[in-house]
Amino acid sequence: MPTNLQILLDHRPTDKVSPANFRFVETPVPAPGPGQVLVRQTFVSLDPYMRGRLSDAKSYARPQEVGAVMQGGAVGVVEASNNPRFQPGEAVVGMGGWQRYWLSDGGDLRVVDARAIPIQAYLGPVGMPGVTAWYGLNTIIAPKAGETVLVSAATGAVGSVVGQLARAGGARAVGIAGGAEKCAFAVDELGYDACVDHKSPTFAADLKAAVPDGVDGVFENVGGEPFQQALRRLNDFARLAICGLIASYEGAPTALPDMRVFLVRRIKIEGFIVSDHMSLWPQALTELAGHAAAGRLKWRETIREGLEAAPQALVDLLHGENFGKMLVRVD
Amino acid sequence: MPTNLQILLDHRPTDKVSPANFRFVETPVPAPGPGQVLVRQTFVSLDPYMRGRLSDAKSYARPQEVGAVMQGGAVGVVEASNNPRFQPGEAVVGMGGWQRYWLSDGGDLRVVDARAIPIQAYLGPVGMPGVTAWYGLNTIIAPKAGETVLVSAATGAVGSVVGQLARAGGARAVGIAGGAEKCAFAVDELGYDACVDHKSPTFAADLKAAVPDGVDGVFENVGGEPFQQALRRLNDFARLAICGLIASYEGAPTALPDMRVFLVRRIKIEGFIVSDHMSLWPQALTELAGHAAAGRLKWRETIREGLEAAPQALVDLLHGENFGKMLVRVD
Numbered sequence: 206m207p208t209n210l211q212i213l214l215d216h217r218p219t220d221k222v223s224p225a226n227f228r229f230v231e232t233p234v235p236a237p238g239p240g241q242v243l244v245r246q247t248f249v250s251l252d253p254y255m256r257g258r259l260s261d262a263k264s265y266a267r268p269q270e271v272g273a274v275m276q277g278g279a280v281g282v283v284e285a286s287n288n289p290r291f292q293p294g295e296a297v298v299g300m301g302g303w304q305r306y307w308l309s310d311g312g313d314l315r316v317v318d319a320r321a322i323p324i325q326a327y328l329g330p331v332g333m334p335g336v337t338a339w340y341g342l343n344t345i346i347a348p349k350a351g352e353t354v355l356v357s358a359a360t361g362a363v364g365s366v367v368g369q370l371a372r373a374g375g376a377r378a379v380g381i382a383g384g385a386e387k388c389a390f391a392v393d394e395l396g397y398d399a400c401v402d403h404k405s406p407t408f409a410a411d412l413k414a415a416v417p418d419g420v421d422g423v424f425e426n427v428g429g430e431p432f433q434q435a436l437r438r439l440n441d442f443a444r445l446a447i448c449g450l451i452a453s454y455e456g457a458p459t460a461l462p463d464m465r466v467f468l469v470r471r472i473k474i475e476g477f478i479v480s481d482h483m484s485l486w487p488q489a490l491t492e493l494a495g496h497a498a499a500g501r502l503k504w505r506e507t508i509r510e511g512l513e514a515a516p517q518a519l520v521d522l523l524h525g526e527n528f529g530k531m532l533v534r535v536d
Numbered sequence: 537m538p539t540n541l542q543i544l545l546d547h548r549p550t551d552k553v554s555p556a557n558f559r560f561v562e563t564p565v566p567a568p569g570p571g572q573v574l575v576r577q578t579f580v581s582l583d584p585y586m587r588g589r590l591s592d593a594k595s596y597a598r599p600q601e602v603g604a605v606m607q608g609g610a611v612g613v614v615e616a617s618n619n620p621r622f623q624p625g626e627a628v629v630g631m632g633g634w635q636r637y638w639l640s641d642g643g644d645l646r647v648v649d650a651r652a653i654p655i656q657a658y659l660g661p662v663g664m665p666g667v668t669a670w671y672g673l674n675t676i677i678a679p680k681a682g683e684t685v686l687v688s689a690a691t692g693a694v695g696s697v698v699g700q701l702a703r704a705g706g707a708r709a710v711g712i713a714g715g716a717e718k719c720a721f722a723v724d725e726l727g728y729d730a731c732v733d734h735k736s737p738t739f740a741a742d743l744k745a746a747v748p749d750g751v752d753g754v755f756e757n758v759g760g761e762p763f764q765q766a767l768r769r770l771n772d773f774a775r776l777a778i779c780g781l782i783a784s785y786e787g788a789p790t791a792l793p794d795m796r797v798f799l800v801r802r803i804k805i806e807g808f809i810v811s812d813h814m815s816l817w818p819q820a821l822t823e824l825a826g827h828a829a830a831g832r833l834k835w836r837e838t839i840r841e842g843l844e845a846a847p848q849a850l851v852d853l854l855h856g857e858n859f860g861k862m863l864v865r866v867d
Contacts, residue, residue, distance in 0.1 A: 428795060447798040461792035464759060467778040467807030474805045476798030 209234045210512055211274050212303035218259055221455045222523065224516035226259070227275065227303075235308045242291045242314060244299070244307040246281035248508075249515055250328035251522045251531040252362070253426075256454040275303040275515070278333060280317070280324045281535075291316065298327040303515045305535055321498040329362045329530035330504045331493045337479040338366035338424075339489040341446035344482075345475045346422035350375030353416050355435055357381045358426035359391045359400055362530040363448060365504050366493070367424045368397050373501070376422070379415050381431050383525050390528075394503055403431040412438065419443075428452045428459030436461070439470050447476040455523060505529030511536045540565045541843055542605050543634035549590055552786045553854065555847035557590070558606065558634075566639045573622045573645060575630070575638040577612035579839075580846055581659035582853045582862040583693070584757075587785040606634040606846070609664060611648070611655045612866075622647065629658040634846045636866055652829040660693050660861035661835045662824045668810040669697035669755075670820040672777035675813075676806045677753035681706030684747050686766055688712040689757035690722045690731055693861040694779060696835050697824070698755045699728050704832070707753070710746050712762050714856050721859075725834055734762040743769065750774075759783045759790030767792070770801050778807040786854060836860030842867045 208231045215228040237243045255277060258269040269276055279301035283291050288311040291297065296319035301307035317327045329335065348354050354371040358364040359380025368391065371378040380391040380400035391400035399415040401408060412434050419440035425432060429452030439445075453459045466472055479486075496502035507527040509518045515533045522531045539562045546559040568574045586608060589600040600607055610632035614622050619642040622628065627650035632638035648658045660666065679685050685702040689695040690711025699709040699722065711722040711731035722731035730746040732739060743765050750771035756763060760783030770776075784790045797803055810817075827833040838858040840849045843866045853862045 447795065450796055450799065453794075453796060458794035458796065461795060463784075463789035464778065464792060464807075465781055465784060465789065467805065468781065468809065469807075471807050471809055471812060473807075474798065476795075476800075476802050476804075478799065478802055481802060 207234050207305075208232065209304060209306040211305075212512065212515055213273060214259065214269050214271050214275055216271060217261060222256060222259055222520060224520065227516045229513065234306050237285050237287045237308060240288050240310060241286075242283055242288045242297075242309045242311050243285040244279075244281040244297055244301055244309055244314070245284040246279045246301050246305060246307055246535045248280050248325040248328060249301070249303055249512065249533045249535060250278035250332075251515070251518050251527075251533065252277065252334070253449050253451045253454065253522065255519060256451075256523055276300060277302055278328050279307065279535075280327050281307065296324050298332065303512065305512055318494075322494060325506065325508075325530075325532055326497055326504070328532065329506070330366050330502050331490060331497050333479060334362035334530065335366045335493040336486050336489040337448060338363045338370060339493060340479050340482055340485060341424055341448050341477055342367050342370050342422075344485075345446035345473075345477060346424060346444045348374060348376035348422050351377070352421035353377045353379060353418055353440075354422040354424065355379050355381065355416065355420045355438070356397075356424045356426075357403075357431060357435075358449075358451070358525075359397060360387045360395065360505060360529055361426060361527070362504070364424065364426055365391075365395050365529065366502065368395050369496075369502055371422075372396050372398070373496075377418075379420075381412070381427070381435075387528060390505065394505075409434045422446070424448060426451060429456065432459055433462070436466060439466065439472060441470050443470060443472050445472065445474040447474060451523065451525075507531050509533045538565050538636075539563065540635060540637040542636075543843065543846055544604060545590065545600050545602050545606055547602060548592060553587060553590055553851060555851065558847045560844065565637050568616050568618045568639060571619050571641060572617075573614055573619045573628075573640045573642050574616040575610075575612040575628055575632060575640060575645070576615040577610045577632050577636060577638055577866045579611050579656040579659060580632070580634055580843065580864045580866060581609035581663075582846070582849050582858075582864065583608065583665070584780050584782045584785065584853065586850060587782075587854055607631060608633055609659050610638065610866075611658050612638065627655050629663065634843065636843055649825075653825065656837065656839075656861075656863055657828055657835070659863065660837070661697050661833050662821060662828050664810060665693035665861065666697045666824040667817050667820040668779060669694045669701060670824060671810050671813055671816060672755055672779050672808055673698050673701050673753075675816075676777035676804075676808060677755060677775045679705060679707035679753050682708070683752035684708045684710060684749055684771075685753040685755065686710050686712065686747065686751045686769070687728075687755045687757075688734075688762060688766075689780075689782070689856075690728060691718045691726065691836060691860055692757060692858070693835070695755065695757055696722075696726050696860065697833065699726050700827075700833055702753075703727050703729070704827075708749075710751075712743070712758070712766075718859060721836065725836075740765045753777070755779060757782060760787065763790055764793070767797060770797065770803060772801050774801060774803050776803065776805040778805060782854065782856075838862050840864045
């Protein structure tokens with residue numbers, strides 16, 4: 206008889222998160238009660254925002270509860286249903302968390318089409334990361350054709366979509382990524398006009414050379430020193446969408462050392478969280494699914510095998526050891 | 537026979553600006569050539585942006601030329617005209633600079649109504665500073681009724697208009713000013729709901745107490761330490777209009793020490809310069825003139841006597857020694 210493996214937050218990290226912050230429990234597979242849906246999960250999503258939820262510092266989201274199943278996006282298949290909106294065998298996406306089986310009341314569960322698009326894409330380019338890219342690019346940066354958009358974590362789940370949407374709209378897309386392999390993928394597969402390796406000792410000069418006309422939009426996922434160099438390349442009226450600052454989640458804060466750049470260059474910086482803008486998700490997801498099904502949207506995945514790999518996968522994501530969307534395949 | 541006193545930039549300041557950076561010359565009063573207008577100036581405007589133009593560092597405006605008449609806004613009366621758009625005796629405003637007589641080609645000269653409103657108001661609430669207030673408040677902060685707007689340099693030429701427009705729109709206006717006298721004026725005359733003295737040793741606690749519901753909009757004219765305290769009071773989705781950073785023009789840069797506030801609170805910060813938005817000036821000036829003529833807009837002026845006072849008046853403005861709009865009356 207199958208059991209439900211669940212991964213709980215055992216205690217909050219005081220400095221860097223590690224697998225020791227979590228513990229595993231085996232519980233019976235629950236039976237759905239009235240109105241409930243039992244989902245057998247197939248992929249669990251790892252995302253940078255999770256680091257913030259592990260702390261109980263004031264943040265935009267309620268912190269993850271200690272002793273509870275670690276929350277997060279997941280996809281799976283309906284195993285049993287007492288909810289008329291869901292039928293056994295349907296592919297679904299929701300906030301199923303780090304567990305093999307998820308008992309949902311159907312409230313935040315959505316049926317998806319896993320024929321034209323691989324199911325795990327609903328955790329990536331056709332899911333929250335894709336909508337994040339779509340929102341920040343289209344509503345904050347809103348690039349005009351011919352403008353230059355700089356994207357950090359250029360091959361990540363969010364960045365890879367930003368670059369392709371920017372290019373599709375006629376902008377010049379320049380990526381920042383960690384290492385030559387990621388940069389080659391950014392240019393050769395994702396279609397970036399250029400990509401600069403922030404691990405290179407010549408990064409600052411390389412970046413300057415890659416944006417000969419300056420930078421009109423920045424989609425910032427990382428922060429840290431590469432961001433400081435990006436600030437030096439801004440054109441007048443540049444727009445900076447602050448989506449993430451992963452370099453600072455377990456490291457030094459990312460500062461803006463001299464605000465006069467705001468005045469001299471008339472800069473706009475805006476931080477955003479995609480869950481504040483749920484009304485735009487249907488439009489964004491429709492567009493992204495269309496691109497993906499037509500083969501116009503490419504992405505890469507790092508898949509770790511077995512739910513037990515989730516804690517280490519999160520640690521590795523925070524250290525940039527993923528290449529593209531970080532996923533765990535549930536066995 | 538009258539002569540034209542002119543004040544030239546003699547050499548650029550290397551650190552703080554002082555009157556020694558300027559020199560005076562007496563020249564014959566020029567006669568207008570074809571299409572030209574001779575203006576006898578009555579008030580010269582002192583504005584914080586002038587400090588930036590004295591440096592030749594890259595900025596949004598061309599630097600002031602060494603050896604040329606110091607540029608700046610001024611009002612006056614048409615003395616003689618060979619331009620059909622201007623008649624002798626008309627009140628005018630333009631960029632006449634620091635000189636008794638200005639020979640204009642009429643291109644940036646505008647006739648104003650100095651009957652319902654004192655002529656020097658066209659250098660203040662019904663001029664560039666007023667439009668600056670109007671633009672930053674209405675287009676960047678766009679406060680909703682009941683929201684709290686924080687205004688630094690609350691009694692200055694720009695800030696005094698921001699506070700009154702914010703209140704007129706139903707927002708709660710809280711000022712920051714230097715000293716008890718300015719704060720009393722902000723509340724008693726300008727109608728701020730509260731004003732906090734940034735020179736007080738209890739400033740941080742006073743600010744916290746003055747914004748019990750947090751801050752939804754910041755109209756920033758100053759920067760420096762008071763701005764750091766303002767950052768601690770931001771509500772989610774706060775909008776910060778960066779208009780000036782006068783504390784940093786001759787002092788330490790104003791930094792934003794931790795950009796995570798952008799994410800946690802979904803903050804927007806935007807720097808702006810009112811001359812980028814000339815298409816909105818007519819609407820803004822019409823509204824401001826209407827408020828001023830009807831007595832709904834109050835302001836205060838510091839008037840220094842004699843054109844020769846202009847260099848010291850600029851220095852004093854940069855040190856916050858003005859109370860309201862800083863002007864020099866041309867003798």
